[in-house]
Amino acid sequence: xxxxxxxxxxxxxxxxxxxxxxxxxxxYILQSMGYPFPQRFGYLHYGPYSSGLAAEMDSLVxxxxxxxxKRDGGGYESYVYELGADATNLLxxxxxTDEPIWATxxxxxxxxxxxxxxxxxxxxxxxxNGFCGDGLRDRFTALKPQLKKYYESALEAETKLPKPKLSPxxxxxxxxx
Amino acid sequence: MKSGKSxxxxxxxxxxxxxxxxxxxxxxxxxxxxxxxxRLRRIRQLGVSSLTFHGAEHSRFSHSLGxxxxxxxxxxSLQLRYGPKSDVYQTRTQYAKIIKAAALLHDVGxxxxxxxxxxxxxxxxxxxxxxxxxxGKQSGLNKALCENQIKPEDVAxxxxxxxxxxxxxDIVSSQLDADRMDYLLRDSHCTGVSYGEFDLEWLLHAMCVxxxxxxxxxxxxxxxxxxxKRKGIYxxxxxxxxxxxMYQQVYMHRVTRGFEVLMLNLxxxxxxxxxxxxxxxxxxxxVNNYFSKSGKLDLSNFLQFDExxxxxxxxxxxxxxxxxxxxxxxxxxxxxxRRRLYGSINLTGSAAEMLKLGxxxxxxxxxxxxxxxxxxxxTVSDTPYKGMVYRARGDASPEEIINDSILVADPENPxxxxxVETASRLLxxxxxxxxxxxxxxxxxxxTKMVESIIRKLGIKMEN
Numbered sequence: 249x250x251x252x253x254x255x256x257x258x259x260x261x262x263x264x265x266x267x268x269x270x271x272x273x274x275x276y277i278l279q280s281m282g283y284p285f286p287q288r289f290g291y292l293h294y295g296p297y298s299s300g301l302a303a304e305m306d307s308l309v310x311x312x313x314x315x316x317x318k319r320d321g322g323g324y325e326s327y328v329y330e331l332g333a334d335a336t337n338l339l340x341x342x343x344x345t346d347e348p349i350w351a352t353x354x355x356x357x358x359x360x361x362x363x364x365x366x367x368x369x370x371x372x373x374x375x376x377n378g379f380c381g382d383g384l385r386d387r388f389t390a391l392k393p394q395l396k397k398y399y400e401s402a403l404e405a406e407t408k409l410p411k412p413k414l415s416p417x418x419x420x421x422x423x424x425x
Numbered sequence: 426m427k428s429g430k431s432x433x434x435x436x437x438x439x440x441x442x443x444x445x446x447x448x449x450x451x452x453x454x455x456x457x458x459x460x461x462x463x464r465l466r467r468i469r470q471l472g473v474s475s476l477t478f479h480g481a482e483h484s485r486f487s488h489s490l491g492x493x494x495x496x497x498x499x500x501x502s503l504q505l506r507y508g509p510k511s512d513v514y515q516t517r518t519q520y521a522k523i524i525k526a527a528a529l530l531h532d533v534g535x536x537x538x539x540x541x542x543x544x545x546x547x548x549x550x551x552x553x554x555x556x557x558x559x560x561g562k563q564s565g566l567n568k569a570l571c572e573n574q575i576k577p578e579d580v581a582x583x584x585x586x587x588x589x590x591x592x593x594x595d596i597v598s599s600q601l602d603a604d605r606m607d608y609l610l611r612d613s614h615c616t617g618v619s620y621g622e623f624d625l626e627w628l629l630h631a632m633c634v635x636x637x638x639x640x641x642x643x644x645x646x647x648x649x650x651x652x653x654k655r656k657g658i659y660x661x662x663x664x665x666x667x668x669x670x671m672y673q674q675v676y677m678h679r680v681t682r683g684f685e686v687l688m689l690n691l692x693x694x695x696x697x698x699x700x701x702x703x704x705x706x707x708x709x710x711x712v713n714n715y716f717s718k719s720g721k722l723d724l725s726n727f728l729q730f731d732e733x734x735x736x737x738x739x740x741x742x743x744x745x746x747x748x749x750x751x752x753x754x755x756x757x758x759x760x761x762x763r764r765r766l767y768g769s770i771n772l773t774g775s776a777a778e779m780l781k782l783g784x785x786x787x788x789x790x791x792x793x794x795x796x797x798x799x800x801x802x803x804t805v806s807d808t809p810y811k812g813m814v815y816r817a818r819g820d821a822s823p824e825e826i827i828n829d830s831i832l833v834a835d836p837e838n839p840x841x842x843x844x845v846e847t848a849s850r851l852l853x854x855x856x857x858x859x860x861x862x863x864x865x866x867x868x869x870x871x872t873k874m875v876e877s878i879i880r881k882l883g884i885k886m887e888n
Contacts (some may be wrong), residue, residue: 293825297810300806334777
């Protein structure tokens with residue numbers, strides 16, 4: 249549960265996050281910029297995904313530190329995350345009310361829609377795994393034909409991301425396999 | 426294990442009895458004969474679990490051969506079901522080499538004690554290392570793949586689960602994959618905990634290929650690995666239960682996890698010394714290197730970095746003299762003689778309580794080196810079967826659910842794919858929550874202080 253505090257600070261900084269997918273992608277992008285989110289990501293249907301992050305959000309929700317509101321996500325339900333009533337006091341108690349160094353980036357990403365973030369995080373993921381040039385475009389389109397029109401802008405956003413300054417922190421929560 | 430005239434080979438195996446490598450699969454033998462793959466003989470499959478289950482001494486080598494074998498048997502089973510004229514047969518021949526190579530090599534990047542060491546340092550995840558070993562130009566695996574006209578990047582992509590043909594990834598890595606089938610049977614056999622058994626033969630017999638719509642307005646569909654809905658449901662139920670029980674009984678065992686926490690703290694202490702070039706002089710150079718560089722080793726060093734190196738270091742440290750070494754001496758001696766230096770408490774408190782606890786424990790006096798924590802909060806969470814969790818949450822898209830479920834289909838009607846739980850009352854009634862175990866391990870010398878913190882915060886605990 250190493251990443252819970254940073255997640256709580258993230259929801260605090262953003263006020264509201266519309267959907268689990270968006271939250272996953274924002275954390276992945278911030279982590280790839282070198283900010284200290286310890287979650288471990290693998291590749292899943294919507295691109296980079298961390299089951300540890302999902303479990304941590306569940307714990308925060310069941311403790312009332314984060315609330316989730318259901319809304320219709322087009323055929324299935326989606327959740328909107330907001331800071332819970334007790335969270336502000338807890339952050340005060342833990343002396344974590346200062347603005348995190350990644351806050352401006354996070355706010356910027358949160359203004360984008362889920363598809364753009366999925367496209368951007370997938371480009372980052374593929375680049376990290378050695379894809380470039382046409383190879384990157386081909387693999388992106390093979391994995392995400394439905395996001396083809398987001399590719400160019402995602403690529404541009406990815407090249408403009410500040411290069412990592414900090415090294416990611418050691419990972420706590422473990423997968424066994 | 427000499428190869429016969431035909432050019433194939435047979436391995437004796439405690440789980441599968443015989444693992445046959447066909448003459449046309451000689452590239453598998455080339456891969457096995459690389460230093461990268463042979464190294465897996467010296468990496469235990471279950472890390473420090475042998476301190477709890479003494480039989481758990483089996484290696485990643487035998488598991489990897491087993492995964493290859495199940496992958497090839499899945500392919501054979503599909504071949505028997507579908508004749509040579511079918512699409513499935515075409516897919517099979519086109520991708521069989523990639524599937525078998527990926528199955529064999531999926532774990533080749535594991536560090537000593539498997540998952541434990543990679544937890545100590547960021548950026549040392551075994552999957553990443555596996556990909557580097559497959560794609561790196563200096564690697565023997567890369568050479569063997571290229572010589573056999575297999576693109577290393579294709580194999581790496583299957584390992585990363587981002588290969589665009591889903592059926593190919595399904596066989597190596599999914600909710601019903603060759604990896605899981607082998608590790609449950611092998612770990613169960615070696616630990617002597619029979620909960621991990623399930624009906625492998627029937628699962629293989631029931632495998633078929635369904636078609637799943639690509640979604641997002643596309644009229645295309647892709648092949649997915651499924652079970653014949655008339656045959657596979659009970660075998661799938663047993664398989665899910667086997668995984669659940671092995672996690673609870675073996676992988677999450679309190680004593681095993683406690684020794685992992687102890688080792689993680691020991692590694693912090695060792696890394697602190699290594700970065701100042703202050704590890705005892707007799708420490709094996711590779712181990713010194715590993716800790717001073719936070720787990721980053723180049724390929725030639727990585728090939729020599731196995732459990733014998735780490736155990737040799739533990740022996741040196743456990744006999745080191747002087748105050749500077751007190752922490753590594755004490756922790757490594759405890760590990761080697763299997764002394765339970767740490768007590769443990771099961772924590773059931775809320776997230777808020779856990780965060781407060783983390784803060785309070787941060788003030789607990791460190792070990793004698795002034796750096797190493799005298800405690801560790803260990804959280805293990807697992808989902809015996811992802812499909813159920815999605816169903817419980819209610820916020821997953823249909824594509825996501827299909828992508829991460831065990832699927833059943835009517836082989837006569839390949840479009841009829843649905844998650845197995847929709848056809849299984851047992852799975853429907855199984856607890857759909859992700860199960861999480863959180864334990865606080867602490868140096869017994871700090872017991873009173875830890876107890877007073879727990880009391881002060883009013884945290885619920887179970888012994």
